[in-house]
Amino acid sequence: MFQLFLFIILATSCHCYFTSPGKCPEGVTLQQDFRLAEFFGTWHQAFHYASDHQHLSNCSTLELQTQSSGIYLNISRVDRGLFHRYSIGALEIPTSLDNAAKLDVTFTFKDAPRRLMKRQYPFRVLATNYNYYATVYTCSYSPLIDKHYIYVWLLSRKPSLNVVSKELAMKPLQQLGIKEEDLIKEDTSNCSPKYYEDVKSEPVTFRFPVVVKV
Ligand SMILES: *[C@@H]1O[C@H](CO)[C@@H](O)[C@H](O)[C@H]1NC(C)=O
Numbered sequence: 001m002f003q004l005f006l007f008i009i010l011a012t013s014c015h016c017y018f019t020s021p022g023k024c025p026e027g028v029t030l031q032q033d034f035r036l037a038e039f040f041g042t043w044h045q046a047f048h049y050a051s052d053h054q055h056l057s058n059c060s061t062l063e064l065q066t067q068s069s070g071i072y073l074n075i076s077r078v079d080r081g082l083f084h085r086y087s088i089g090a091l092e093i094p095t096s097l098d099n100a101a102k103l104d105v106t107f108t109f110k111d112a113p114r115r116l117m118k119r120q121y122p123f124r125v126l127a128t129n130y131n132y133y134a135t136v137y138t139c140s141y142s143p144l145i146d147k148h149y150i151y152v153w154l155l156s157r158k159p160s161l162n163v164v165s166k167e168l169a170m171k172p173l174q175q176l177g178i179k180e181e182d183l184i185k186e187d188t189s190n191c192s193p194k195y196y197e198d199v200k201s202e203p204v205t206f207r208f209p210v211v212v213k214v
C-alpha cells in the first residue's frame with residue numbers, strides 16, 4: 001500500500017528534470033556592484049543552457065517592468081514553435097547592497113493546489129555590462145533524489161550577441177562547468193507563431209522541486 005502511495009506521488013510530480021548530481025553549486029561569484037536600475041528594459045535571449053537538455057522554446061525575450069505593486073519580470077517566448085506565450089513573475093530585491101545581484105523571482109499560480117501556488121526561483125546575475133550582455137542563471141535542487149537543475153540565460157540588448165560580448169558573457173560560466181558547446185543558440189527564424197496567448201502561462205525555464213513528505 002505504502003509503495004503504491006509513493007508511486008502515485010512520484011508519478012504526479014516528475015523529478016526527471018533534475019539530472020545533475022548533488023546540490024546546487026555554492027559560492028558562485030555574481031556581478032559585483034549590480035545596479036538593477038540599469039538592468040531594466042528588454043533583453044533578448046541569445047543563447048541558453050539547460051542541464052536537462054530540453055529545448056522548449058525560441059524567440060525568448062525578458063523584460064523588467066515596474067508596476068505600482070512592484071517590479072516584474074516578463075518572460076516571453078514561442079513554445080514548441082507554435083504558441084506565443086509569456087510568464088510574469090515578481091522580482092524579489094535583496095535588501096543588502098552586497099547581494100544586489102542575488103535576485104529571486106516568484107510566480108503565482110492561482111488555480112494550483114496550495115503548496116504549488118507560489119513558486120520562487122533564484123534569478124542570479126553572473127555578469128552584465130547593462131548595454132550589451134547579461135548572464136543570468138537559476139538553480140533548483142530536488143532533495144528527494146539529491147539532484148539539481150540549472151538554466152542559464154545569455155542575454156543581449158540587441159537581437160543577437162556580438163563576439164566580444166559573447167566571450168564576456170561566457171566567462172562566469174566556467175565556475176559552473178558549462179562550456180561553449182553546451183550552449184544552445186536561440187532560433188529566431190520564426191517568431192510569428194500560429195497561436196497568440198494573451199494570458200499568463202507557466203514559465204518553461206524553471207523546474208519546481210515538489211517537496212514530498214512521506
Ligand atoms: C509580456 O511581453 C510580451 C512580449 O513583449 C507582450 O506581448 C506581453 O503583452 C507582455 N505582458 C505584459 C503583461 O506586459
Ligand SMILES: *[C@@H]1O[C@H](CO)[C@@H](O)[C@H](O)[C@H]1NC(C)=O
Pocket residue numbers: 055056057058079080081082187188189190
Ligand atoms: C523552436 O523550438 C522547437 C522546440 O520546442 C523546435 O521544434 C523548432 O524547430 C524551433 N524553431 C522554430 C523556428 O520554431
